[in-house]
Amino acid sequence: MSRHIISILMENESGALSRVAGLFSARGYNIESLTVAPTEDSSLSRMTIVTTGSEEIIEQIKKQLNKLIDVVKLIDLTEAGHIERELALVKLRANNAIDRDELKRLADIFRGHIVDVTPESYVVELTGTGDKIDGFLEALGDRSVIEVVRSGSSGIGRGDRSLDL
């Protein structure tokens, strides 16, 4: 079992997303996260899927995705150098000085930013790999966490490794 980040360029058609989601559920493939948004070319959208499976399953996933008529191009980012980023917004209970200091310090260590402050709470914005965000949440423990929103991973190849037409 290994974790793969698959990036897809798809025709920006209504229903394209449900074709991908439907494929994963119908065939019982794991899906850790899926993000999608239009690209600089408005006729295309780009999707990033994080999935896990044996090498054979990952191979099938890629073939089945490529088989979808709306999929124009696909790369498996994890096959070579790539950058992975996920955004997390974390609302924390911060209603006394000691907690506030400690949470501020922790956010700094993980290079997060406090983007909202009330007498009762902080909202920390954090970007990084999925692992890094997991690490931050672990460091916090559950005592101070009120709410966590994660965007799911986006990724891009390093250097001249690109997904374009």
Add this chain to the structure above:
Amino acid sequence: MELSGGEILIQFLKDEGVEYVFGYPGGSVLHIYDALYGQDELKHILVRHEQAATHAADGYARATGKPGVVLVTSGPGATNAVTGIATAFMDSIPMVVITGQVPTPVIGSDAFQEVDSIGITRPCVKHNFLVKDINKLADTLKKAFYIASTGRPGPVVVDIPKDVTDPMVKIPYSYPKKVEMRSYNPVIKGHSIQIKRAADMILSAKRPMIYSGGGVVLSNASAELRAFTRLLGYPITQTLMGLGAYPASDKQNVGMLGMHGTYEANMAMHECDVLIAIGARFDDRVTGKLAEFCPTARIVHIDIDPASISKNVKVDVPIVGDVKLVLEDLIKLLQESSVKPDESAKTKWWGQIDEWRSKQCLEYDRQSDVIKPQFVIETLSKLTGSGDTYVTSDVGQHQMWAAQYFQFDEPRRWINSGGLGTMGFGLPSAMGVQLAYPDATVACVTGEGSIQMCIQEMSTCKQYGLPIKIINLNNRYLGMVRQWQEFSYEERYSMSYMEALPDFQKLTEAFGHVGMKIEKRSDVEGALKEALALKDRLVFLDFITDRKENVYPMIEAGKAHHEMRMAADRELS
């Protein structure tokens, strides 16, 4: 030319060369049916249930190779069509299904007869489209036909809201001759390095086996398959979907493989050292227990769909491409090669295969007075010859007997639902075949269970004068279910018996056709001859067959190719 959406659809279908549309009207397609009115270039066949429309279009497609076309209304019309769409999808059959939809402004409001046809059909189509803009109608239809009939074929649904076909809204129309799709370009030419590797492996074989499937039929590559197989002199087995691509009567043919394949085919699979899979998809009915599948073989696999390759069984030399083109290339290489197949190894291998053959795994009691279902099929095969006879089938024991005992010597003559196994497929698919080939003999082999799933289509047959010969192997059981219950559930025949069967003869007569009931073996041949002589009448032959006959040989669930169960009397020999 300024046309409404409804007129564009009809004109497009004519321009596309469509002969028949199989359909059923309803609210959201009324504009389209109005555009259809008063012309006779495009022929519409009015079925009695939308499932039958899809099966008829499917049968037409299987027999001709051209996409079948269906037109149904929104809501229940679309949902009734789903079984037929899924049937075509599983067997990779080209089909374009036009479904009406509620008008665009009310989509999503639970409008009358609204269902999300795109959502419902998504998992069982090659692709589907919702056309919200009349300006995109013609191009979308062109894409639908292109996608349905190229690469690995399959059904495509085009969902058209009623307002798009409004007779008051007209736009200029011209037939789109070309399709450009950046996201869809199936590979058809095999990779030359892979083909060379395959040729080397094929020539190095000591115990070779050719395993060919439905892809050869879909690719119209029967001639290439024959040339390839004869050039090598290797044994060939065919899947249920591939039957006829290579002639059954040829000595290199060892019969079907898999669950109800022949002993020799399955044993040869188990013992072979090089397996050449051509347009076949390693279905579980074929492979048996995967862990023991072809344990000593290196495998070459030719398939147009990369996702078919190494899906169930890991292969050594994959070749993505169209069977016809790849076989052409392979044949050329084999002819040019200085290496030739090892003749002494081949002789030894054929000796082994002949020994397996001598078990005569398909023997049965030909003397019994009770009609044996195998005897009916064998006699039908003998009387019709396979050349211009088309056999469609329903699903169950009768389907397996048809596959085992009818000699299919040509492709596209054997028409059945393999992947989905849809009871109800037989009669409507025969309608599509008969329309495509009005002068051919079309026999529908069925069972008393299956035929009742689409029996209303006898009415359609009356309307269009379709002289189909329905061969009902009436064992008064859902026989395939009963067989499994006998083998695996200690003969607890739960719900595999129907108490109140109709009098099929009278029922057929009520539909305006000829009904016959045959109860003795000695009457079988005479009845078939009589029916076949009635060239312009549909004849329903109700053969009262041996109730407890089973399909042999059989690989039971979870077993491997070399663990076949033979008929009790065969076991002894």
